[in-house]
Amino acid sequence: MKELNSTAHKLLDIAEHYTQTQGFNAFSYKDLQRDVGVKTSTIHYYFPTKQDLALCMTDRYVDNFLTMLEAIATESSSGQEQLEGLAKVYIRVVSQGKFCMCGMLAADMSSLSDEVNSKLSDFFKHTEDWIAKSIQLGIEQKAFSAELDPVTSAALFLSTLEGGMLIARKHKRPNYLEIVITEVLTQFRNR
Secondary structure, three states, X not given: OOOOOHHHHHHHHHHHHHHHHOOHHHOOHHHHHHHHXXXXXXXXXXXXXXXXXXXXXXXXXXXXXXXXXXXXXXXOOOHHXXXXXXXXXXXXXXXXXXXXXXXXXXXXXXXXXXXXXXXHHHHHHHHHXXXXXXXXXXXXXXXXXXXXXXXXXXXXXXXXXXHHHXXXXXXXXXXXXXXXXXXXXXXXXXX
């Protein structure tokens, strides 16, 4: 992979936008060429194949997402605030008419390389682990029910985020995601 400059990052930005709004298989290098204003040979210089583009795009997205998770954990002292912070990220994305990029790529997993699919699995595993730690913190702080299993509850919460986004986008109701997240957090609370 070549060193990425501003042109390569513009290509990744546009590819990420297409992936989040239409899906990875819904655009081509010709679309990127048109939108960025470069020759197809320039795109192939940075990303010889679309699988290379997917891998680089996934790496960049996951790095940014993990940095964001660290920031939420640092800025929020309670488990509930951490989950609410993550939820706000998903709500903001769906409000922009987009979907979680890794969620969209997962929908196209049969057309992606093993390396990209492995990165997607790592993304979901790391995200669930982060959510489980936030839930455990909420239990320790007595904000969440002690009867919760943090691992199972994390899977439920992430599934709610990802699935809620899909349904919210389909209905063109971003507040749908907010409603279902609020309900899940209510169910988590210590009563």
